[in-house]
Amino acid sequence: MQIELKPFQALTLWKEIAVSEVRDDAHDLTMRQLAVLLTVYLEPPPHTIRGMAAKLKVTKPVITRALDTMGGYGLVDRHRDEKDKRNVLVKRTVKGALYVEKLGDLVIAKARGLPL
Amino acid sequence: MQIELKPFQALTLWKEIAVSEVRDDAHDLTMRQLAVLLTVYLEPPPHTIRGMAAKLKVTKPVITRALDTMGGYGLVDRHRDEKDKRNVLVKRTVKGALYVEKLGDLVIAKARGLPL
DNA sequence: CGAGATCATTTCGGTTCCGTATCATTTTAT
């Protein structure tokens, strides 16, 4: 299965998803929060605050706040690293996994309906 | 050319783009602003405030403020509708077109590099 | 002509987020 998009298709896909997120998203996540969430769920652990801040080229408080907000929604969880108690490890949750799964379904559905 | 994504691919694509936007985006647009921008550039005019608010299921001030912000960046422009001076028509700009084009390139590049 | 409808903007109080700087805890190294 080869993935090949033309410019208009690519933008239309992105637009449709953005519009769907705005219309229906109960959590109203920002782009940064979304980047954090998907990194946690798609990349192999461990995920530390400092590591994610470096990856996204943002300051640490940005990550802390994003985790505060999404933690409040139940989308992620945090635990101290017992090996090095300075670190905090970001953990996945059932609710977060469900949310991410639904987002994947949305992308697939929109990609399938693209004009050719 | 058929577009077919598997769940992990779809989410990885979305994650890569979100991360890129956070890392490199000079304008730091919100999801709502992005939805407005892409609607203006990908859907046929005219685009009115009320129309876009209805499409995105948000209130009119949300659209007005998004246009204020993006107008400040030079990404969109506004003009009164001469036919009905109550309406405001959202117009494209050269700078906005360039920005959207670059976004399309990003989506294409990320889609091409997906793990299969 | 005038009352009401329509459209975009502005105002309001409140919330969230930002970056910088600082703090508390823990680890590392001398």
Place this chain on the structure above:
DNA sequence: ATAAAATGATACGGAACCGAAATGATCTCG
């Protein structure tokens, strides 16, 4: 043992955004 480094959280002032309601301008239609 103790000073320095590393890590995440917090404080702070400022900026952006929110929804609801009020405002101003324009149009519609009797």
